[in-house]
Amino acid sequence: MNVVFFFSQTDQAFVTLATNDSYAKGALVLGQSLRNHNTTRKLVVLLGPHVSDILCCREALSSIFDEVFMVNLMDSGDGAHLALMKRPDLGVTFTKLHCWTLTQYSKCVFMDADTMVLSNVDELFEREELSAAPDPGWPDCFNSGVFVFRPSNETYKQLVIFCAENGSFDGGDQGILNSFFDTWATTDISKHLPFIYNLSSIAIYSYLPAFKKYGHNAKVVHFLGKVKPWNYSYDAQRGEVRGHSIPPDQCQMHPDFLLKWWQLYARSVLPVLQKAYGNASFNSGFVDPSNHVGVVLESVRYFFKHLKSHVIFIQSFKYVFQLWIAFILQEKEQKWLF
Amino acid sequence: MNVVFFFSQTDQAFVTLATNDSYAKGALVLGQSLRNHNTTRKLVVLLGPHVSDILCCREALSSIFDEVFMVNLMDSGDGAHLALMKRPDLGVTFTKLHCWTLTQYSKCVFMDADTMVLSNVDELFEREELSAAPDPGWPDCFNSGVFVFRPSNETYKQLVIFCAENGSFDGGDQGILNSFFDTWATTDISKHLPFIYNLSSIAIYSYLPAFKKYGHNAKVVHFLGKVKPWNYSYDAQRGEVRGHSIPPDQCQMHPDFLLKWWQLYARSVLPVLQKAYGNASFNSGFVDPSNHVGVVLESVRYFFKHLKSHVIFIQSFKYVFQLWIAFILQEKEQKWLF
Numbered sequence: 001m002n003v004v005f006f007f008s009q010t011d012q013a014f015v016t017l018a019t020n021d022s023y024a025k026g027a028l029v030l031g032q033s034l035r036n037h038n039t040t041r042k043l044v045v046l047l048g049p050h051v052s053d054i055l056c057c058r059e060a061l062s063s064i065f066d067e068v069f070m071v072n073l074m075d076s077g078d079g080a081h082l083a084l085m086k087r088p089d090l091g092v093t094f095t096k097l098h099c100w101t102l103t104q105y106s107k108c109v110f111m112d113a114d115t116m117v118l119s120n121v122d123e124l125f126e127r128e129e130l131s132a133a134p135d136p137g138w139p140d141c142f143n144s145g146v147f148v149f150r151p152s153n154e155t156y157k158q159l160v161i162f163c164a165e166n167g168s169f170d171g172g173d174q175g176i177l178n179s180f181f182d183t184w185a186t187t188d189i190s191k192h193l194p195f196i197y198n199l200s201s202i203a204i205y206s207y208l209p210a211f212k213k214y215g216h217n218a219k220v221v222h223f224l225g226k227v228k229p230w231n232y233s234y235d236a237q238r239g240e241v242r243g244h245s246i247p248p249d250q251c252q253m254h255p256d257f258l259l260k261w262w263q264l265y266a267r268s269v270l271p272v273l274q275k276a277y278g279n280a281s282f283n284s285g286f287v288d289p290s291n292h293v294g295v296v297l298e299s300v301r302y303f304f305k306h307l308k309s310h311v312i313f314i315q316s317f318k319y320v321f322q323l324w325i326a327f328i329l330q331e332k333e334q335k336w337l338f
Numbered sequence: 339m340n341v342v343f344f345f346s347q348t349d350q351a352f353v354t355l356a357t358n359d360s361y362a363k364g365a366l367v368l369g370q371s372l373r374n375h376n377t378t379r380k381l382v383v384l385l386g387p388h389v390s391d392i393l394c395c396r397e398a399l400s401s402i403f404d405e406v407f408m409v410n411l412m413d414s415g416d417g418a419h420l421a422l423m424k425r426p427d428l429g430v431t432f433t434k435l436h437c438w439t440l441t442q443y444s445k446c447v448f449m450d451a452d453t454m455v456l457s458n459v460d461e462l463f464e465r466e467e468l469s470a471a472p473d474p475g476w477p478d479c480f481n482s483g484v485f486v487f488r489p490s491n492e493t494y495k496q497l498v499i500f501c502a503e504n505g506s507f508d509g510g511d512q513g514i515l516n517s518f519f520d521t522w523a524t525t526d527i528s529k530h531l532p533f534i535y536n537l538s539s540i541a542i543y544s545y546l547p548a549f550k551k552y553g554h555n556a557k558v559v560h561f562l563g564k565v566k567p568w569n570y571s572y573d574a575q576r577g578e579v580r581g582h583s584i585p586p587d588q589c590q591m592h593p594d595f596l597l598k599w600w601q602l603y604a605r606s607v608l609p610v611l612q613k614a615y616g617n618a619s620f621n622s623g624f625v626d627p628s629n630h631v632g633v634v635l636e637s638v639r640y641f642f643k644h645l646k647s648h649v650i651f652i653q654s655f656k657y658v659f660q661l662w663i664a665f666i667l668q669e670k671e672q673k674w675l676f
Contacts, residue, residue: 207475
């Protein structure tokens with residue numbers, strides 16, 4: 001019999017941030033993915049004041065995370081409040097910077113709530129502040145969805161002052177952090193996390209051959225972009241992810257990663273939410289499998305919807321084509337006039 | 339009176355590759371941009387066998403470049419010929435790798451013919467092989483549009499063997515070079531050229547705030563993507579770049595860089611081409627300004643074309659909307675049936 005011991009390193013933590021109900025779901029999936037891959041570090045979540053039912057949400061998060069910290073800048077005793085008064089546009093950004101105040105930990109890895117780990121990533125704690133992976137949009141910037149940092153009240157203070165004085169070039173935390181840690185691109189390769197530690201879904205289709213070659217090594221997937229996994233719904237009976245209302249050309253989600261997210265949510269997060277919320281309502285994101293008539297009706301609706309879509313397309317095409325011919329004929333007449 | 343001396347460093351060179359007539363135009367603009375910014379290095383162009391009039395093309399290139407080398411793998415005396423026989427799909431890729439055979443130079447900077455320099459970039463020669471900027475698609479890969487290398491027959495031989503044995507994960511030279519120089523992402527930050535030395539047009543719109551913050555420092559612009567500057571046309575009278583046939587959503591060209599390319603082409607490259615080609619025909623890419631009737635006709639055509647486009651759009655929209663209403667009503671009836 002093999003016995004595996006996991007020694008917990010209590011002064012290091014993975015940290016995430018839940019700013020609303022949807023991101024709380026994301027945080028739960030992220031936390032559970034870290035647990036499933038046997039992390040030996042503490043799990044911490046910062047909880048913003050904009051969740052609908054703070055007590056239930058807190059209880060759910062406490063089932064997976066070791067610590068849940070409420071973050072409300074209005075109560076903060078330091079200079080952050082004053083700074084925020086000057087820059088109300090940067091409210092959520094200030095919330096994220098709060099992770100530097102977790103000084104009970106010597107080193108942390110921040111991960112956005114729209115990330116999910118695919119394997120154990122505890123080796124990230126071997127890196128120093130500020131380590132992060134390149135952003136695929138502008139690769140001399142790091143992506144602030146995953147980064148290694150050392151909590152420090154002094155750094156926090158400097159960050160807040162910097163933020164208030166300079167603002168953010170992109171309106172978010174990534175702009176501020178890249179301006180503050182502005183030597184990342186040029187000074188120390190060990191602070192460049194491999195891209196597989198923050199594989200943005202946007203990169204999959206922009207250079208598909210590279211994804212095919214290196215993507216199977218992915219350790220952290222980051223659901224960047226407007227569409228998040230929780231914007232879909234899930235048919236647990238069939239194990240299928242269902243569509244959403246955002247046009248496909250704006251969606252850059254890899255179906256395998258999306259399915260993994262929902263499987264984890266269905267298996268481990270939904271029971272946690274059901275226990276915490278009890279009779280209080282929350283959006284499970286599930287297609288209700290007990291409503292058989294509903295399922296049949298939905299199938300019929302889908303069938304006609306798609307049939308009609310094709311008809312609309314063909315008719316529109318025909319119509320546009322007729323106009324085009326008319327336009328060409330008219331154009332010929334005009335040329336004749338000159 | 340200020341006298342500026344430029345000392346030429348004759349054992350170092352910028353190298354580019356012209357595989358066809360269009361890329362030859364690009365190479366000429368690139369070469370001229372390097373000249374305009376007073377490079378002290380030699381300019382070398384590799385010329386593939388697929389240009390339509392090799393003598394005229396060679397003459398034009400010789401006006402701007404110090405050396406023009408014909409590259410035809412079929413004549414090569416080394417193992418490349420044999421390797422190519424095994425992998426005919428990698429023909430053009432082999433052509434680019436040929437730059438390693440320029441052993442009369444101690445160090446070179448390769449630049450794709452769809453790049454253009456915006457300032458003097460001679461400082462690139464301070465870097466070592468293989469230095470390159472990250473690719474915005476998959477930033478742990480470097481983009482092979484601009485790279486520093488040391489010509490060496492031994493490296494060339496190894497590259498050709500590697501290429502024949504492993505192929506290319508993306509079907510081009512970038513895949514091969516990233517597999518061959520596979521420690522680029524992780525070992526030496528000095529081999530990471532700042533992104534402004536290979537600013538891909540694709541990055542401009544994928545993270546616009548970063549472009550707005552850092553883009554004004556751009557030193558090399560790379561017209562990545564399907565649409566190249568030479569796919570447009572130019573109205574020299576008005577100093578305006580005209581559209582092309584590729585849909586706008588597939589085009590990621592910044593208008594300022596595009597205009598710069600055409601201004602350089604119009605001012606310095608077109609006279610060179612006219613001199614070299616004489617009466618032989620070549621596509622200047624210019625709108626003919628002497629054809630006044632044609633210009634008026636084109637304006638009228640444009641007016642009606644756009645007017646009609648709007649009409650088509652509004653009509654189509656109305657039509658689709660009617661179908662949509664019909665579909666909703668029909669859907670309601672179906673629900674009634676169950």
